[in-house]
Amino acid sequence: MPAGTPENWIVGRAPEGETDMTYCLGILLPEGLVLASDSRTNAGVDQIATVRKLAILENPDKAVIALMSAGNLATTQTVVTTLKQAAGTGTPDRDLFLHNSMFDVAQTVGGLLRRILERDGPYVERFGDPNGTFLLAGQIRGEPPRLFQVYSAGNFVEATPRNHYLQIGETKYGKPILDRALRFDNGLARAAKLALISFDATIRSNLSVGPPIDVLCYQTDSFSTRNLIKYKNSDPYFTELKQRYSDGIQATVDAIPEPRLCPEG
Known part of the structure; x- marks a missing residue:
């Protein structure tokens, strides 16, 4: 495997056509951030694999920066690996730890993504869509946690x-529960629960999204990723959550009066 190859790189396939059909969610709260991503990628119906979509860069007691990605796998992994290799090196336009603001981090990530697409995009387009998108989140000391879509x-x-x-x-499948139940003043634990319900709804309706699900609950000013949990399909809590949510929906539907039907004729 080549030097610098990202964790869980898929070997033996043409990455130019590999599409990261995924679901990633970022939630900003007064208490911090909840970040969640699935682990499924595909290059066709018979080429399904598991790839981690959540990348984290930590500068102890100074910064925690997280990236979640969707789109062309080669494009997004090139961006993430470039940023990981540059972290702490002082390289301009690549070292995210040089910045004192997450806004500046977002500008650097966006600029790098643009340059990679300008370089590789014309060659990749003959095989598939070269584009990628990111959720960027984290905290740099001196400002509150922030969340961006790049x-x-x-x-x-x-x-x-x-x-x-x-x-x-x-x-689209995971959005309704968030619109109905998620509030800005929610705590991290409730938001994490709603995030997992959102993922369950998506997984049930779309085969291109699948576990394990990586969930990071980042607490403001902690500069720690200790609350990073991987939920496999067989995880006891995730299993209970799915069953209780399904049972609750069924009970709610059963409790609602049925509509009056027009008489025949």
Whole structure:
């Protein structure tokens, strides 16, 4: 395997056509951040594999920076690996630890993504879509945690108290529960529970999303990733959550009166 190859790189396939059909979710809260991503990627119906989508860079007691990705796997892994290799080296336009603001980090990630697409995109397009997107989140000492969505063009938007969660990938199935039940003043544990329900809804309706699910609950000013948990499909808590949610939906539907039907004729 070549030097610098990312963890869980898929060997023996043409990465230019590999699509990271995924679901990634970031939630901004007063207490911190909840970040969750699935682990499924595919290059066709008979080429399904597991790849970690959540990458973390830590500068002890100074910064925690997380990246979650969707889109062309070669593009996103090139961005992530480049940033990991540059971390702490002082390399301009690549070393994220040089920055004192997550806004500046987002500019660096967006600029690198743009340059990689300008370099590789024309060659990749004959095989498939070269584009990739990121959820970027974290905290740098001196400012609160922040959450961004970085687009293929290199530009980005930031989460706010009014729009406090962002999604990339297969987003539509997991969105309704968040719109109904997630509030900005929720604690980390409740938000993590809702994130897992959102993933369960997505996995049930879309085969391109699958476990394990990586969930990071980052507490403001902790500069720690100790609350990073991988939920496999057989995880006892995840199993109970799925069953209780399913039973609860069924009970709610049963409790609602049925509509009056028009009489025949």
